[in-house]
Amino acid sequence: MTEERRYVILADGWFADRHAKTAHGLIAYGRDEVVAVIDSTLAGRNVLEVMPGLRRDAPIVGTLQAALELSSTSVLVGLAPAGGRLPGEWMDTLSGAAEAGLEIVSGLHQRLAPELPGARVWDVREPPGDVPLFSGDGLRVEPKVALTVGTNSAIGKMTATLEVERAARERGFATEFVATGQTGIVIAGRGICIDAVVSDFAAGAAEQMVLRAAEASPDLILVEGQGSLAHPAYSGVTTALLHGSCPDCLILCADASEEEIFTGVSRPDIRNITLLYEGVAALVKPAPVVAVSLNTTGLDADAAERHIERVSEETGLPAADPVRNSAAPILDAILRTTKT
Amino acid sequence: MTEERRYVILADGWFADRHAKTAHGLIAYGRDEVVAVIDSTLAGRNVLEVMPGLRRDAPIVGTLQAALELSSTSVLVGLAPAGGRLPGEWMDTLSGAAEAGLEIVSGLHQRLAPELPGARVWDVREPPGDVPLFSGDGLRVEPKVALTVGTNSAIGKMTATLEVERAARERGFATEFVATGQTGIVIAGRGICIDAVVSDFAAGAAEQMVLRAAEASPDLILVEGQGSLAHPAYSGVTTALLHGSCPDCLILCADASEEEIFTGVSRPDIRNITLLYEGVAALVKPAPVVAVSLNTTGLDADAAERHIERVSEETGLPAADPVRNSAAPILDAILRTTKT
Numbered sequence: 131m132t133e134e135r136r137y138v139i140l141a142d143g144w145f146a147d148r149h150a151k152t153a154h155g156l157i158a159y160g161r162d163e164v165v166a167v168i169d170s171t172l173a174g175r176n177v178l179e180v181m182p183g184l185r186r187d188a189p190i191v192g193t194l195q196a197a198l199e200l201s202s203t204s205v206l207v208g209l210a211p212a213g214g215r216l217p218g219e220w221m222d223t224l225s226g227a228a229e230a231g232l233e234i235v236s237g238l239h240q241r242l243a244p245e246l247p248g249a250r251v252w253d254v255r256e257p258p259g260d261v262p263l264f265s266g267d268g269l270r271v272e273p274k275v276a277l278t279v280g281t282n283s284a285i286g287k288m289t290a291t292l293e294v295e296r297a298a299r300e301r302g303f304a305t306e307f308v309a310t311g312q313t314g315i316v317i318a319g320r321g322i323c324i325d326a327v328v329s330d331f332a333a334g335a336a337e338q339m340v341l342r343a344a345e346a347s348p349d350l351i352l353v354e355g356q357g358s359l360a361h362p363a364y365s366g367v368t369t370a371l372l373h374g375s376c377p378d379c380l381i382l383c384a385d386a387s388e389e390e391i392f393t394g395v396s397r398p399d400i401r402n403i404t405l406l407y408e409g410v411a412a413l414v415k416p417a418p419v420v421a422v423s424l425n426t427t428g429l430d431a432d433a434a435e436r437h438i439e440r441v442s443e444e445t446g447l448p449a450a451d452p453v454r455n456s457a458a459p460i461l462d463a464i465l466r467t468t469k470t
Numbered sequence: 471m472t473e474e475r476r477y478v479i480l481a482d483g484w485f486a487d488r489h490a491k492t493a494h495g496l497i498a499y500g501r502d503e504v505v506a507v508i509d510s511t512l513a514g515r516n517v518l519e520v521m522p523g524l525r526r527d528a529p530i531v532g533t534l535q536a537a538l539e540l541s542s543t544s545v546l547v548g549l550a551p552a553g554g555r556l557p558g559e560w561m562d563t564l565s566g567a568a569e570a571g572l573e574i575v576s577g578l579h580q581r582l583a584p585e586l587p588g589a590r591v592w593d594v595r596e597p598p599g600d601v602p603l604f605s606g607d608g609l610r611v612e613p614k615v616a617l618t619v620g621t622n623s624a625i626g627k628m629t630a631t632l633e634v635e636r637a638a639r640e641r642g643f644a645t646e647f648v649a650t651g652q653t654g655i656v657i658a659g660r661g662i663c664i665d666a667v668v669s670d671f672a673a674g675a676a677e678q679m680v681l682r683a684a685e686a687s688p689d690l691i692l693v694e695g696q697g698s699l700a701h702p703a704y705s706g707v708t709t710a711l712l713h714g715s716c717p718d719c720l721i722l723c724a725d726a727s728e729e730e731i732f733t734g735v736s737r738p739d740i741r742n743i744t745l746l747y748e749g750v751a752a753l754v755k756p757a758p759v760v761a762v763s764l765n766t767t768g769l770d771a772d773a774a775e776r777h778i779e780r781v782s783e784e785t786g787l788p789a790a791d792p793v794r795n796s797a798a799p800i801l802d803a804i805l806r807t808t809k810t
Contacts, residue, residue, distance in 0.1 A: 327669055328669070330666065365710065395754050398753050405749075
């Protein structure tokens with residue numbers, strides 16, 4: 131069983147910023163309770179006033195003291211700054227929380243356990259020490275496995291996976307979400323940050339998580355993808371997941387942007403990258419792309435609808451924006467596919 | 471400059487075994503002198519009597535004492551056992567060598583530095599602590615870069631790379647060999663073991679090595695590939711190298727076997743995997759497969775010739791076994807290709 135937590139989220143001065151994505155993810159999708167957010171610049175307001183898209187409310191308070199009155203078990207460091215290091219002044223707050231008996235939960239690259247001796251710290255990005263090599267057992271799991279892949283990194287693979295999971299649960303399917311990055315792991319309460327695993331063991335880590343998810347004999351295992359086959363910095367992680375998680379089908383996540391995905395590296399053609407994902411997967415085990423999950427943020431409703439229609443025509447696949455509209459078309463496509 | 475070493479190779483009881491591949495690689499391709507091999511079961515004989523294919527001779531002695539008379543600087547642990555751990559009785563020999571002032575060089579998974587306190591130890595698989603993320607600078611290096619890729623792991627990518635390098639040097643081309651695995655690193659005297667790098671930084675490690683190789687302004691940079699896009703345990707490492715090393719062209723390494731490459735995973739069709747390597751590479755930077763390097767070990771001369779001809783017809787590419795015959799057709803293909 132996963133431990134149940136009652137979270138205070140530390141996001142002082144940052145709660146409304148996009149760098150607070152771990153905080154936002156926990157509120158929107160987390161299994162655990164969120165009793166308060168600490169942000170002195172927004173104290174007295176509520177989460178849904180500030181971020182209505184998060185769909186779950188909690189009070190925003192100004193200090194740790196105020197939050198401690200709400201009987202929490204854990205403090206989440208609710209920031210994933212570009213450099214990965216914690217704002218210095220937050221360390222005092224965390225020390226105070228640790229002294230008050232709270233667990234410190236952090237998805238930062240910087241590990242907090244060595245800096246907070248004596249505290250209970252869950253450094254979410256720290257992989258377990260005993261990850262084995264890929265064994266092949268993942269090729270024989272019974273539940274159907276779907277993996278999200280992307281035309282780029284950071285275009286909503288985790289969100290798409292969680293929206294499909296929500297839709298599946300609402301229809302009564304027993305569903306396991308396999309978290310592979312820090313925000314997903316905080317949301318799920320468990321998982322392995324694949325990009326923090328030594329390369330030799332990355333596929334093995336993905337496989338172990340799928341094997342563990344299969345132990346609950348769910349109807350469906352939904353694996354959060356990472357990076358993109360087209361992103362030169364992360365394509366190794368993407369490929370380790372593509373083979374290691376042994377999916378039966380893939381959901382391609384894309385957006386409407388035409389920006390380069392890296393200096394000098396164009397956005398891939400959606401049909402081309404679909405064929406490449408399928409081709410690379412099939413070297414080990416067939417896994418067709420069965421639907422496209424579109425992130426249409428920034429488009430108005432009409433433009434979004436036209437974009438979704440165009441991608442569906444281009445690819446010959448069901449396409450949907452699971453946040454703007456519904457994940458149902460994607461879930462239906464997964465349910466129609468057979469195990470491979 | 472790379473440090474110059476005079477090696478004693480410790481391979482007691484194992485020198486003629488295929489698990490001594492790091493020892494064999496150092497003798498056949500190493501820049502450094504090999505003054506003796508320690509194997510008490512073969513003492514009094516010479517390397518070329520036992521392993522004529524290694525092309526370089528050295529005496530085989532029975533004890534460390536005998537080897538120490540030959541003024542060496544370093545002891546190579548000349549074994550890469552399946553489990554990665556050192557035969558227990560060897561540790562005494564290594565302690566003795568360290569006390570005699572020798573450097574200990576090891577490509578084992580098991581790190582020796584912590585077990586030999588006070589000794590000078592080069593744990594070849596230990597990556598540097600400061601590997602950065604992929605930056606994109608590798609996309610702009612001036613020398614032509616060629617990378618070996620494979621239909622499977624362990625089919626001779628390192629050997630093919632080194633044979634092409636030898637052929638290039640013989641023709642007077644300034645050539646840099648980029649070593650990405652333990653045996654290659656011992657041979658070259660430097661390099662980073664890509665599969666030992668945390669996944670997030672694997673592409674960055676490959677890129678850094680290419681940038682460093684480019685500093686010498688060579689005519690050609692030859693990058694040792696790892697794993698295979700078709701091998702589920704290692705495809706992440708393969709892809710990180712494929713994008714991280716920013717190659718201008720690829721050499722596909724294959725053999726004549728039809729065995730599965732992993733339980734339940736067939737050997738890939740050679741044309742299919744050629745297209746997939748090219749397709750995945752081109753998401754970042756075009757890198758055509760320009761030649762096939764064939765490992766025809768186990769075939770007689772006629773069968774080898776027929777196999778090479780058949781693969782050349784199938785792929786429409788120059789094909790050669792660089793060990794049995796010559797690396798010249800592969801080198802020619804690399805020289806004909808233009809930077810991408």
